[in-house]
Amino acid sequence: MIPAAYPDLASLVQAQLAIFPEHESYLSTRFRNAAPRDLAFANELAAMIKTIAGQHLSHFCADYRWLAEVIIEEEIFFRREGRYRLSTFAEADAQVYSNEPYMRRYVNGILLSQLWWANHTSVMQYFRDTYLPGLPAGARHLEIGPGHGLYLYMAAREPRLASVAGWDVSPASIAVTTATFKALGYPGRIDLALVNLFDAPGGQFDSITLSEVLEHVEEPDQALRAIARLLAPGGRAFINVPVNSPAPDHIILFRTPEAVFDTIREAGFDIEATHLAPISGATLERARKLALTISATAIARKR
Ligand SMILES: C[S@@+](CC[C@H](N)C(=O)[O-])C[C@H]1O[C@@H](n2cnc3c(N)ncnc32)[C@H](O)[C@@H]1O
Structure with missing residues (x-):
């Protein structure tokens, strides 16, 4: 095969x-x-x-x-x-x-x-090949909701980043992210903390990843405003949200990629680029027609 x-x-x-x-x-x-x-x-x-x-x-x-x-x-x-x-x-x-x-x-x-899952792979490839190379040297990077830790690991091994941190509301996710870094032999320092993004401590970042988290929160607009507050002026966010994507912990249903992108703009971001990745085996057109899962990703800059 x-x-x-x-x-x-x-x-x-x-x-x-x-x-x-x-x-x-x-x-x-x-x-x-x-x-x-x-x-x-x-x-x-x-x-x-x-x-x-x-x-x-x-x-x-x-x-x-x-x-x-x-x-x-x-x-x-x-x-x-x-x-x-x-x-x-x-x-x-x-x-x-x-x-x-x-x-x-x-x-x-x-x-x-x-x-x-083809949509997951496609978004991760976009993160590695398009988002990370576009960050300025010395950027301070944060991921909210790293879960398995692979996105955060890819950011951490990018030598141009000055610092890398991860916040997650789940103790199990923090433990799994820690184990991922250890297994992959990451030699540097990484700040991991148990944080609900709505109770985020102060701090300024130049880059934030929010991948597959927005559909987990009751108030996505408030979550995006919290992200904007954490970003330095002109800072960028990589925001990835699956639409029509039922899962045990998904509570907010976005029905179209445009609904995701409008919510991001309304929270104070300009969208610099987007990437749409339909579920395995479906074209984008078919996924839209049948309300199948599409990963809707934006590279957004704080206005
Ligand atoms: C589906 S995983 C995403 C993992 C990875 N970022 C990805 O895209 O594959 C969602 C993660 O978000 C975390 N999460 C959910 N709500 C959160 C909140 N309010 N604050 C911080 N983390 C949260 C969960 O604990 C989980 O680890």
Whole structure:
């Protein structure tokens, strides 16, 4: 299924299929028409994921299988009811963020989804290849909601950044991000803290990542205003929000990428660039027509 030139990707596919054989037709479709550049990125991601998982790779693959089954249940609810199952942060906190064993499985599953879900891979590639190279030398970078930690790790290994910090509301996410940095052998200093973005301490940053977090908060406009307050004048944010994307902790439903981008502009940002990545196997046109998941990403500058 995977050309021999991408050995880490090929072996991770095999490890995943050993745990989740029913995923074979999905995974072969996922990579069938991938360009060499995309396969090279996927191979690099696979190598990182294998290193992070280490001897527990089969557990991580099992956690991904569990996540895929949970998402199908959420998808069925979404299709029947036209809304997400939860609507308050308190519910998501009790069921997911503060539920240590659940959250660990969930974050491990999301780590593998960075590779198995085309929209996730595409956004991460955009972050690495477009957003990070555009940051000024000496930038102070923060990620809110690093979860599995891969975005934060990619920022941390960018030598032009002066400092890197990560804030998350979930103790399990902080523990997983810490483990990711350790497994990948990151030698530098990284400030990780348990922080709800609405209670953010003062501090000025030149760059903030907010990826797959806005749909988790009750007041996305207030969250974006909090991000703007944390940014120095002219600072940039990488804001990634999946639309029509049911999950156990998603409480705010954005139905179109334009709704996301309008919310970002109304909170005091100019949008410099956007990137739209539809769910695996769908064109953008089809995803829009059928209200399938699209990752809507903006590079936004504080006005
Ligand atoms: C789906 S994960 C995103 C992981 C990663 N950024 C990505 O894009 O794949 C969402 C993360 O946001 C965190 N989160 C949710 N609400 C938050 C809040 N109000 N303040 C800080 N972190 C929050 C969760 O604990 C979780 O680790």
